[in-house]
Amino acid sequence: MTYTADHPPLPETPDQLRARIPGWGADLDHADRPAFPRERFDPAASGAHWDFPDRQPEHVPRERSIEHGMLPPVFGTAQPLHGVSGAVRRYAYRRFGEGRSAHWLLLIGADRIDATGAHLRSFATLRPDNPVTETGVLSEARRHGWSSRVGRHRADVKHQWLDPVVVAGPWVVAGALGWAALRAVRKRRS
Amino acid sequence: MQAMVYRGPYKIRVEEKDVPRIEHPNDAIIKVTLAAICGSDLHLYHGLMPDTRVGHTFGHEFIGVVHEVGSSVQNLQVGDRVMVPFNIYCGSCFYCARGLYSNCHNVNPNATAVGGIYGYSHTTGGYDGGQAEYVRVPFADVGPAKIPEWLSDEDAVLCTDALATGYFGAQLADIEQGDVVAVFGAGPVGLYAAASAWLMGAGRVIVIDHLDYRLEKARTFAHAETRNFAEFDDIVVEMKKTTGWLGADRVIDAAGAEADGNFRQVLTGTKLKLQGGSPVALNWAIDSVRKGGTVSVVGAYGPVPNMVKFGDALNKGLTIRGNQTPTKRQWPRLLSHIQNGYLNPSGIVTHRIPLEHIAEGYHMFSAKLDGCIKTLVEPGA
Numbered sequence: 001m002t003y004t005a006d007h008p009p010l011p012e013t014p015d016q017l018r019a020r021i022p023g024w025g026a027d028l029d030h031a032d033r034p035a036f037p038r039e040r041f042d043p044a045a046s047g048a049h050w051d052f053p054d055r056q057p058e059h060v061p062r063e064r065s066i067e068h069g070m071l072p073p074v075f076g077t078a079q080p081l082h083g084v085s086g087a088v089r090r091y092a093y094r095r096f097g098e099g100r101s102a103h104w105l106l107l108i109g110a111d112r113i114d115a116t117g118a119h120l121r122s123f124a125t126l127r128p129d130n131p132v133t134e135t136g137v138l139s140e141a142r143r144h145g146w147s148s149r150v151g152r153h154r155a156d157v158k159h160q161w162l163d164p165v166v167v168a169g170p171w172v173v174a175g176a177l178g179w180a181a182l183r184a185v186r187k188r189r190s
Numbered sequence: 191m192q193a194m195v196y197r198g199p200y201k202i203r204v205e206e207k208d209v210p211r212i213e214h215p216n217d218a219i220i221k222v223t224l225a226a227i228c229g230s231d232l233h234l235y236h237g238l239m240p241d242t243r244v245g246h247t248f249g250h251e252f253i254g255v256v257h258e259v260g261s262s263v264q265n266l267q268v269g270d271r272v273m274v275p276f277n278i279y280c281g282s283c284f285y286c287a288r289g290l291y292s293n294c295h296n297v298n299p300n301a302t303a304v305g306g307i308y309g310y311s312h313t314t315g316g317y318d319g320g321q322a323e324y325v326r327v328p329f330a331d332v333g334p335a336k337i338p339e340w341l342s343d344e345d346a347v348l349c350t351d352a353l354a355t356g357y358f359g360a361q362l363a364d365i366e367q368g369d370v371v372a373v374f375g376a377g378p379v380g381l382y383a384a385a386s387a388w389l390m391g392a393g394r395v396i397v398i399d400h401l402d403y404r405l406e407k408a409r410t411f412a413h414a415e416t417r418n419f420a421e422f423d424d425i426v427v428e429m430k431k432t433t434g435w436l437g438a439d440r441v442i443d444a445a446g447a448e449a450d451g452n453f454r455q456v457l458t459g460t461k462l463k464l465q466g467g468s469p470v471a472l473n474w475a476i477d478s479v480r481k482g483g484t485v486s487v488v489g490a491y492g493p494v495p496n497m498v499k500f501g502d503a504l505n506k507g508l509t510i511r512g513n514q515t516p517t518k519r520q521w522p523r524l525l526s527h528i529q530n531g532y533l534n535p536s537g538i539v540t541h542r543i544p545l546e547h548i549a550e551g552y553h554m555f556s557a558k559l560d561g562c563i564k565t566l567v568e569p570g571a
Contacts, residue, residue, distance in 0.1 A: 002434055002435045002436040003435075007368070007436070008370075008433060008434030008436055009434075010368060010370070010393040010394055011394065012393070012394075014367070014368075014391075014393075017388070017393070020413065021388045021413050022530075022531055022532050023388070023389050023527060023530060023531075023532025023533070024388050024389065024391070025367070025388075025389070025390075025391045026389045026527070026530075026532060027386075027389045027390045027391075027523070028367055028390065028391040030364070033361050033390070033523075034361070034519050034520045034522065034523045035289070035358065035361055035516060035519045035520065036361075038289070038290070039288040039289060039290060040288060040289045041287060041288050042287070042288075042289065043282060043286075043287040045289065046279075046281030046282065046286050046287075046291070046332050047265060047281055047331050047332050048280060048281030048282040048286070048329070048331065048332050049262075049264065049331065050282055051282060052282065053214075053216065053280050053282065053296060053329070054214060054215050054216070054262070056213055056214040057213070062299055063299070063300065064299035064300065065299065065300055065301050065302055067301075067302040068299060068302055071299055072295065072296045072297055072298065072299050073280070073296050074214055074278075074280065074296060074297050074306075074328050074329070075297065075298070075299045075315060075316065076306075076312070076315045076316030076317035076318070077213060077316065078243075078245070078246060078247070078312075078316050078317060078318040079243040079244070079245045079246055079312070079316065085243075089241060089312075093300070098301055098302060098303055098493065101494065101495060104240045104466075104492075104493050104494045105240075105494070107240035107241040107313075108237075108240045108463055108494075110241070111237060111240065111241065111242055111243070112198075112237075114198075114243055114244045115197065115198030115199065115201075115237075115244055116198075117244075118197060118198065118244040118245075119197070119198065122197075129197055129198075129201065130203075131201065133203065133549060134197055134201040134202060134203045134549055135200050135201055135549065135553060136202075136549035136550040136551070136552055136553030136554070137553060138550060139550035139551075139553045139554045139557075139559060139560075140553075140557075140559070142550070143550070143554045143559040143560035143562075144559060144560050145557065145559055148557070148558065148559040148560060148561075152401070152402060153400065153402065153418060153420045153421060154400055154401060154420065154558070155400040155419070155420045155450040155451050156400070156450050156558065158453065159450075159453060159456050159457070159461070160557065162457070162461050163200065163461075166199070166200075166461050166462075167199060167200045167201075
């Protein structure tokens with residue numbers, strides 16, 4: 001027991017566990033586990049046939065963490081920086097290291113600017129954003145939304161009402177502010 | 191090609207995109223035959239991961255057929271059926287030379303604290319992912335491997351992250367014969383971690399979650415005891431009580447940033463994004479493990495600071511171990527365990543959906559509807 005030297009007793013012996021659970025104890029030996037030791041110097045093990053990889057061409061300037069000494073040789077080229085969100089992201093990368101909360105909070109802020117801009121731009125296209133199809137909320141009916149939640153002792157039911165607030169809230173607040181601003185302008189003119 | 195794209199928090203859709211092209215001599219282009227939605231994709235979906243850009247294609251669990259290879263690729267040929275580890279890595283940097291493939295320093299300009307991951311925001315390198323018909327795979331001679339003929343597509347795709355990460359989580363816990371192992375989170379990684387803990391000689395495995403259908407799976411699939419934390423006033427006290435007031439010897443946090451159970455942490459962590467996720471499971475792990483024990487963290491968290499009970503971790507003399515999984519190092523053993531019938535990856539798959547229905551798939555997974563545990567995605571279905 002805890003207050004004496006022995007480990008609290010276990011409900012089953014190794015033999016019982018071996019009989020009940022396929023493969024019980026197959027990896028008992030720490031030294032025979034796949035990532036042991038965690039660091040094992042063996043450059044040939046990866047299959048790389050280079051000491052340093054060829055450099056991927058940098059067709060447009062690539063943002064990078066200031067904690068890097070140089071641009072790594074290979075990088076993703078998806079969604080290059082653009083517009084206001086791109087400027088904020090560029091500033092976050094250029095000004096703050098990864099240890100600074102400002103770095104990450106600016107990037108999250110830029111994400112919201114990016115999303116807002118994309119939503120607004122979509123209204124000028126033949127495929128505007130559709131919150132019904134894009135949130136997948138129709139699966140509530142098809143995938144038993146009610147019976148999956150009610151009477152199930154689920155902890156998340158207590159806060160799932162926040163999700164629509166988090167998603168739609170900024171739009172509602174922006175709309176209300178816009179409406180208030182419009183009314184104020186009208187009042188001043190009249 | 192068709193690809194899932196991010197439109198902002200909680201919003202995704204399928205769009206036409208250009209087929210990716212070779213950008214480096216050791217690139218390959220893979221035609222995706224099967225992908226999966228990972229629990230950590232929900233962090234992106236919920237807008238939790240910094241620098242998740244509109245237009246980004248998620249998906250770091252996928253298999254496929256080689257469609258095109260770059261000029262320096264030696265090990266793969268067009269038409270090969272391959273599984274691709276979720277890590278992008280060069281194989282030759284300081285870290286890769288030591289087997290730390292998930293910590294590669296040559297593939298992610300955007301951050302040094304994390305390596306490269308497919309479809310996981312620009313914070314992990316800005317690579318589009320595999321919830322699409324085609325995907326660019328850098329370092330084709332290093333990451334992907336040909337799928338053995340005997341291995342099913344379902345089992346193969348689950349080896350690319352979830353199974354490897356669950357097994358790695360058990361490994362990080364440093365389990366000794368007879369240890370009491372607690373696993374927080376009965377999602378795919380938690381279920382695999384629980385099943386793997388037995389292979390390493392656990393004497394008792396307890397899985398904690400709040401979703402009864404997942405706990406049922408923990409009992410039948412992973413042979414584990416279970417606790418629904420929503421039924422206890424304080425799950426930490428229950429963990430002490432059930433372990434003879436000692437605490438578990440090893441605890442695995444397989445929940446990560448979306449963990450439930452504390453409104454303040456959920457509000458600030460997952461809803462308002464003021465933390466890198468809600469560290470409820472991690473704090474429970476720290477408080478539930480015995481003094482001198484090990485906490486293994488394979489649940490993913492974002493880079494924003496978290497409210498973690500580090501004082502307890504210090505005072506209890508804990509060893510806390512975590513990492514993204516160096517997936518390919520796990521594969522030979524995992525394949526052997528699958529062949530021997532010790533692990534059954536596809537036993538947790540609950541849904542298969544075509545790519546065009548992926549928005550509903552994400553909502554179903556996020557809201558935990560319809561008994562969803564693991565959803566596979568079929569591009570071109």
